Amino acid sequence: MAAGVRPAANPVSTPAAQARADAIWAGEPPPRRPLRIAYLLPHHNVTGGMKILVEHVRWLRARGHRVRAVLRGAAAHALPPWTDVQADEERVLAPGEPARRGLEGTDVAVVGWYQSLFEWGALGVPVLYFEQGHEILFGDRPPGELGERLEAQFDAALRLPLPVAAVSPHVAELLSRRFERPVGVIVNGIDLAAYRPAPHPHGHRVLLIGNPRLPFKDFSTALRAIEHAHRTVPDLSVTWVSQVPVTLTATPFPFENVVSPPQGSLPGLYRAHDVLLFTSRYESFPLPPFEAMASGLPVVTTRCGGVTTYARPGWNCAMAAPGDAAALGEALAAVLRDEAVARALAQRGRETAERFSWDTAIDLLEDALLRTSQLSR
Numbered sequence: 001m002a003a004g005v006r007p008a009a010n011p012v013s014t015p016a017a018q019a020r021a022d023a024i025w026a027g028e029p030p031p032r033r034p035l036r037i038a039y040l041l042p043h044h045n046v047t048g049g050m051k052i053l054v055e056h057v058r059w060l061r062a063r064g065h066r067v068r069a070v071l072r073g074a075a076a077h078a079l080p081p082w083t084d085v086q087a088d089e090e091r092v093l094a095p096g097e098p099a100r101r102g103l104e105g106t107d108v109a110v111v112g113w114y115q116s117l118f119e120w121g122a123l124g125v126p127v128l129y130f131e132q133g134h135e136i137l138f139g140d141r142p143p144g145e146l147g148e149r150l151e152a153q154f155d156a157a158l159r160l161p162l163p164v165a166a167v168s169p170h171v172a173e174l175l176s177r178r179f180e181r182p183v184g185v186i187v188n189g190i191d192l193a194a195y196r197p198a199p200h201p202h203g204h205r206v207l208l209i210g211n212p213r214l215p216f217k218d219f220s221t222a223l224r225a226i227e228h229a230h231r232t233v234p235d236l237s238v239t240w241v242s243q244v245p246v247t248l249t250a251t252p253f254p255f256e257n258v259v260s261p262p263q264g265s266l267p268g269l270y271r272a273h274d275v276l277l278f279t280s281r282y283e284s285f286p287l288p289p290f291e292a293m294a295s296g297l298p299v300v301t302t303r304c305g306g307v308t309t310y311a312r313p314g315w316n317c318a319m320a321a322p323g324d325a326a327a328l329g330e331a332l333a334a335v336l337r338d339e340a341v342a343r344a345l346a347q348r349g350r351e352t353a354e355r356f357s358w359d360t361a362i363d364l365l366e367d368a369l370l371r372t373s374q375l376s377r
Contacts (some may be wrong), residue, residue, distance in 0.1 A: 002305060006326075009027055010126065014161070015167070017152065017160040017161035017180070018159075018343070020161070020375065021161045021162055021163050022163070022181050022182050022315050023050075023127065023362075024371040024372060024374060024375065025163070025182045025183075025184050025371065026182075028181050028228055029146065029370050029371055030370045030371065030373075031365045032064065032209075032366065033108045033370070034064050034065055035065045035066070035108055035369055035370070035373060036059060036065070036066045036068070036105060036106045036108075036194045037060060037065055037066065037067045037068070037106060037107065037109070037110065037369060038068045038070050038102060038103050038108075038109040038110070039053060039056065039057055039067060039068070039069050039070065039078075039087070039108040039109075039110050039112075039328070040070050040071075040109060040110065040111045040112070040113075040116055040120055040281070041053060041054075041069060041071045041078060041079070041176070042100065042112060042113035042116060043068065043073075043241075044071075044075065044081070044245065046080075046082055046243055046263075047133040048127065048285075048287040049112060049133075050080065051083075051133065051263075051287065052128075052167070052188055053085045053110075053112050054079065054080065054085045055189070055358070056110070056362075057069060057087070057099060057187070057331065057363060058085045059358050059361075059362045060283055060362065060366075060369075061086075061087070061143070061367070063362060064169035065369075066088045066089075066108060067087050067088050067089075067093070068088060068089040068090070068091060068101075068102075068108075069087040069089070069090045070088075070089075070090075070091045070092075070102035071091075071092050071093070072093045072095070072097075072102075073092070073093075073094055073095075074094075076083075076092070078090035078091060078092050082262070083262055083263065084264075086354050092355075094174075095100040096240070097283075099119050099120055099123060100123050100229065102120075102124050103120070103124075103125040104220070106125055107125075107126070107373045107376070108126045108127070108246075108369050108372050108373040108376075109125050109126070109128070110124065110127075110128050110129065110130055111126045111127055111128070111129050111130070112129075112130050112132065112152070112371070113160065114131070114134060114154055114157040115153060115157065115159065115195075117129055117157040117160055118156075118157065118160065119159075121160050121162050122353075124376075125371055125376070126374075126375040126376050127162050127163075127372070128156075128162070128164075128165060128368055128369060128372040129157075129162050129164045129165070129177060130165050130166075130167070130186065130288030131158075131164060131165070131166045131171055131183075131284075132166075132167045132171070132284050133168075133171050133282075133283065133284020133285070133306060134150050134154065134168060135216065136153065136154045136170065137154075137174050137175070137178070138174075138216075138282040138305070140216060140240075141283070143277050147222050147281070149284045154359065155179075158175065158179050158180060163178075163184070163368070163371070163372050163375075164183050164184070164186060165183065165184035165185065165186045165373065166183050166184070166185055166186070166246075166284075166367050167185075167186065167187065167188060167284050167306070168185065168187060168215070168284055168285040168306040168309040169185055169286045170284065170305045170306040170308065170309065171183075171234055171284045171285070171306060171372040172184070172185045179228065179364075180375060182195075182219070182331070184364075184366050185364070185370075186354065186361065186364045186367050186368055187309060187356065187361055187364065188287045188357065188361055189287050189356055189357055189358030189359070189360060189362065190288070190290060190291065190353055190356055190357070191358065192294060192353065192354060193200070193271065193290050194264075194267050194297065194355070195255055195267045195294035195295045196267070196294070196296070197271070197295060197296025197346065197350055198225075198271045198296070200271065200272070200340045202274060202342060202343075203274050204233050204236040204237065204273055204336045205236070205237050205238075205239065205272070205273040205274045205275075206226060206229075206236055206237065206238045206239070206273065206274070206276075206277055206332065207238075207239050207241070207273040207276045207292070207297070208222055208238065208239070208240040208241070208242075208276075208277055208290040209240075209241045209278075210239075210241075210242065210278075210280075210327050211242060211243045211244065211277070212242055212244065212246050213244060215314050216277070216281045216282055217281075218278055218279045218281050218302075218323065219240075219276065219279065219307060219354075220326075221279045221302075221323050221325045221328065222277055222328075223248075223251075223263070223280040224277065224301075224325035224329070225277060225326075225328035225332055226238055226277065226329070226332065227252065227253075227329070228325060228328075228329025228330070228332075229324055229329045229330075229332040229333040229336065229346060230246070230252055230253050232333045232337070233332075233336045233337060234334050236253055236336060237253055237254040237255070237256075238251075238254070238255050238256070238257075239256045239257075239258060239269070239272075239273060240255070240256070240257050240258070241258045241261060241266075242257060242259060243259070243260055245257060245259050246258065246259075248369075260307075260318075262347060266291065267291075267295055270291060270292050270295035270297050271296070271297070273297060274297070274298070274336065274342065275297065275298045275299070275300060275332060275335045275336060275337075275342065276289060276292035276298070276299050276300070276301075277300050277301075277309075277328065277332055278295050278299065278301040278302065278304075279301075279302050279322070280302055280307075280322070281302070281304060281322040282304050282305050282322075283304040283305055283306045283307055284305070284306040285306045285307075285309055286301075286306060287305065288309050288363060289307055289310075289311060290310060290353065290356070291319065292349070293310070293316060293317075293328065293346075293349030293352055294349075294350060294353035294354075295348060295352045296347075296350050297313070297346060297349070298317070298318075298335045298341075298342045298344045298345040298346050298349065299303050299317040299345065299349060299374070300317065300318045300319075300320075300328060300331045300332050300335060301317055301318070301319055302319070302320060302321065302323075302324075302328070303320070303322065304320040304322055307319075307375065308354050310353075310356065311352075313316060315348055315350040316345060316349045316351075316352045317345060317349065318331035318332075318334070319331075319343070333342070335369070337356050341352050
């Protein structure tokens, strides 16, 4: 094992324990019953993965479960300040404080960050690991010794005898192939009342969403694609919603940067534009195209893996290979120029989103938690 990797502390890390953890996905789920659930949150950053974990807390409570949010770190609250979600209980653990305090009195815990499994997976409470698509799973790691160490950590964590669920069939397939074990799937849901279409004149307003500091988001390709489209749609404008400020100089098109808007304003931002351009190299279950479809916004996206959970090229989106700025630019221009094309993609996108309600997603999540809770019996 690479230097710096902590071995699993779980005393039952045996082939039999592994088989028992994997076996939860077989057969019928246990009968529904209220659970006491701990959600172990990795940080407070505004990311797609954190948004989903927080929504899990909201919807599980609505189903009658008692949910505790747990965070290790220096913060006033376990839940992040950018959400209106509340838990039944919050616990913030100081550095060095026993992890067991976060789980005491619970039936099952959800961990969303692989490095947390070494600490939280050995405390006697059944733990479900929810994988939302770490970079390492896609072959993207830092160079040199650091990358080797992180990949060794990732492999060690995913080989612990704990049930694993994935956010999309694509991620589940990657995990199953790499670790030769069954993986459950818990797809994302969406608030169809908040993210909804609204009539507005067809225009040439392009929306980008994402953190410019994440290379895999590939905004350099997005900007080249927009420049390509601008040649035939000279009055297009661009809005980039980002977690940190973005500075562009000498762009041939009007540009606005919206930095860290309140989460409640996102549906309105989607509805104020005419097309979403999404150019990631890889994704697990990307939220911006999903939210755009629900909002009645046509989508131009790369073929980035997990997006195919809901995206069908030529049906509810336009799609091109990652890095193909010319093809993305042509697709973007076609959507902007042709109102009929834009309207058809928007309508089918909304119909697609309607098949991913939170009720459906929480059915899958409840099933996984009930199965996992059986490990304590």
